[in-house]
Amino acid sequence: MVGYGFFWILGGSLLSLLRDIEERLGPNPPSVTEMMAFNQCLLDCTLEDLHSFGCEHTWTNKREAIARVCSRLDRVISNPSWLIEYPNTQVNVLSSGISDHSPLLITVQDSYKPKKQFSYLNCWADHKEYDEVVLQAWGLPVRGSVMFRFFGKLKHVRQSLIKLHHTSYYGISKKVQEAKKDLEACQIQL
Known part of the structure; x- marks a missing residue:
């Protein structure tokens, strides 16, 4: 079904x-x-x-x-x-x-x-606080049935990873584009 x-x-x-x-x-x-x-x-x-x-x-x-x-x-x-x-x-x-x-x-x-889709970024795992952030979020108490607790813990981890992203990686796509433009400008000058 x-x-x-x-x-x-x-x-x-x-x-x-x-x-x-x-x-x-x-x-x-x-x-x-x-x-x-x-x-x-x-x-x-x-x-x-x-x-x-x-x-x-x-x-x-x-x-x-x-x-x-x-x-x-x-x-x-x-x-x-x-x-x-x-x-x-x-x-x-x-x-x-x-x-x-x-x-x-x-x-x-x-x-x-419509909700903004959650995407996991592999670079998060390389962050020095990643393990601590995930363990702390997973350890937060959730009451209810086993399935409800599981979904609740996943939700806590998702929210914590989003916070980590906003503090450490926010606007990274824009920064990459700006760096590419700067690189192109330098290459043109050379």
Whole structure:
């Protein structure tokens, strides 16, 4: 399915759609076997959770104190094509109100807006601060799913390399053209 992005909204009731033990609070711990199976299924299908914020758990049994169970049963997952086409898609987990499930508000920003294409310049690797700039940018914290963190780290590196370019190489094409003109002028004089 090259070139087509999609996402699904999953809601669980009978099946465990938990990815991590921290996605459930309550007296009975989640099944590690079911979590491993769900994670493997997502991995096999090349699917990732979309970045979400707001309430951490999307379902509660609405009971009091010790009998209360909260889980992240509802989630939005997507394929890499969706993440590339709509990298700024976010999921806001709203308050559940009277329901036992929290509504998920999906915000999709169209990425059709023309962007200046990022081009890597080989000369950057020769810069004395290159390794430090890349390591520092890669080390910046990014929260979210594995795929979201990966894209976030790449974005940090891109921004840092652009800053390095502006401080050390900005206008290099213009400088090369001016140097060629100066060289031609010198050759004509000789």
